[in-house]
Amino acid sequence: MTSGRECVMMAIFLLASSHAYSTSHMLRDESNVTRPEPSKGQSPSLGLSPDDLPSIPDKLWFTWWGGKTGGHSGSASFKGPGTDYASVVMDPIPHDHEIDEYGDEHTRFLYPAFRTLADCDDDGSGDDMTGSCDLKDDYQDRWNKAVPKLTQFLKDKKILGFTLGDERICHGMDIDEWITMADTIRATFPRGTAIIYANECGSTFFCDDDESNGPCYKDKVPDSIDWISIDKYHKKVKDNVPFVDKLRSKYEQYIYPKLNSHQKVAVSPRVGCDSEARDCPDPDDSAENAKVELDDAHRFQSWQRNDPLIAMMSPYRLDDLVVADDADDLRDFWYKWGKSTK
Numbered sequence: 001m002t003s004g005r006e007c008v009m010m011a012i013f014l015l016a017s018s019h020a021y022s023t024s025h026m027l028r029d030e031s032n033v034t035r036p037e038p039s040k041g042q043s044p045s046l047g048l049s050p051d052d053l054p055s056i057p058d059k060l061w062f063t064w065w066g067g068k069t070g071g072h073s074g075s076a077s078f079k080g081p082g083t084d085y086a087s088v089v090m091d092p093i094p095h096d097h098e099i100d101e102y103g104d105e106h107t108r109f110l111y112p113a114f115r116t117l118a119d120c121d122d123d124g125s126g127d128d129m130t131g132s133c134d135l136k137d138d139y140q141d142r143w144n145k146a147v148p149k150l151t152q153f154l155k156d157k158k159i160l161g162f163t164l165g166d167e168r169i170c171h172g173m174d175i176d177e178w179i180t181m182a183d184t185i186r187a188t189f190p191r192g193t194a195i196i197y198a199n200e201c202g203s204t205f206f207c208d209d210d211e212s213n214g215p216c217y218k219d220k221v222p223d224s225i226d227w228i229s230i231d232k233y234h235k236k237v238k239d240n241v242p243f244v245d246k247l248r249s250k251y252e253q254y255i256y257p258k259l260n261s262h263q264k265v266a267v268s269p270r271v272g273c274d275s276e277a278r279d280c281p282d283p284d285d286s287a288e289n290a291k292v293e294l295d296d297a298h299r300f301q302s303w304q305r306n307d308p309l310i311a312m313m314s315p316y317r318l319d320d321l322v323v324a325d326d327a328d329d330l331r332d333f334w335y336k337w338g339k340s341t342k
Contacts, residue, residue: 052193053151056193060304060341062085062087062314062337063313064082064314069081078102081318081338083107085334087338087341088107089108096149109158109160117135117142118135119134120165121171133177134173154189162194163197167201178198179222182198195227196225196226198227199314206230227265228259230251233270235278235280242299244300244303247267256309259309264311265309266312267300267310271293271318272293272321273293286324286327290326290330297330
């Protein structure tokens with residue numbers, strides 16, 4: 001017959017053995033668990049919600065193409081009109097140290113996300129803002145590594161969001177890869193915490209129009225994009241219909257029906273003149289050109305004030321405007337409008 005002491009010892013032994021087996025079994029089960037991968041575009045170490053970042057003010061924003069003054073030199077600076085008279089900065093492509101130096105709550109940058117995600121055509125000067133791109137094979141890893149820095153820029157209100165670049169589709173970029181760039185950004189930064197912006201050729205959206213001579217995008221604007229725009233400038237063409245009215249009708253016919261409910265547009269007026277490109281109302285008469293562009297400016301402002309779908313004005317281009325002859329009134333108009341959006 002077993003003694004009472006022996007019974008107690010046997011019970012303790014059996015309990016310990018059972019616990020050891022259960023612990024071992026749980027450890028073995030844990031080692032076989034398949035953990036879910038982070039959602040596409042999301043940093044594994046950074047699950048963000050809209051509450052983690054400042055919200056984007058619902059207001060009119062203003063940026064310049066050619067925002068470094070002093071001509072087209074790559075050594076020019078954003079200091080001056082490019083930041084004094086703008087609430088957004090994006091062109092020429094900013095470096096991180098420039099975002100740190102000039103970015104603040106009233107002057108936020110659009111970060112060139114395409115440089116992280118893709119290899120884009122270079123115009124020969126090191127500027128790959130415009131043209132086709134090929135998505136990098138390791139774009140997701142590169143993006144994940146950049147997320148902590150970009151998150152800090154957003155928290156510090158140094159950036160408003162991201163740009164996909166200029167005229168990607170009309171220069172031949174694969175549309176699915178263009179959309180993947182936007183989706184990758186959006187998967188990390190929820191809508192309302194960062195703007196995703198893209199500019200295209202007019203021909204990209206003016207489908208079935210006699211001016212459409214390239215790839216034509218007929219679908220809805222990709223859901224991940226917030227703002228879309230096209231470049232279409234007033235050139236020396238005699239027409240009874242004012243240029244701005246014609247442009248507005250093209251937006252309303254070809255772009256607005258492609259917008260989702262959360263999306264808006266940017267509008268890019270021509271300011272100043274490049275006489276070589278001849279992409280302005282009168283490249284041979286500076287006084288007449290300034291007069292026509294000032295009339296256009298007032299029409300653009302009237303359009304914007306009566307159209308809630310315009311989120312940003314993006315005049316093209318500041319480094320032409322600052323050196324334009326006979327254009328003091330034109331400069332004064334645009335500088336005042338830009339500064340009012342800060």
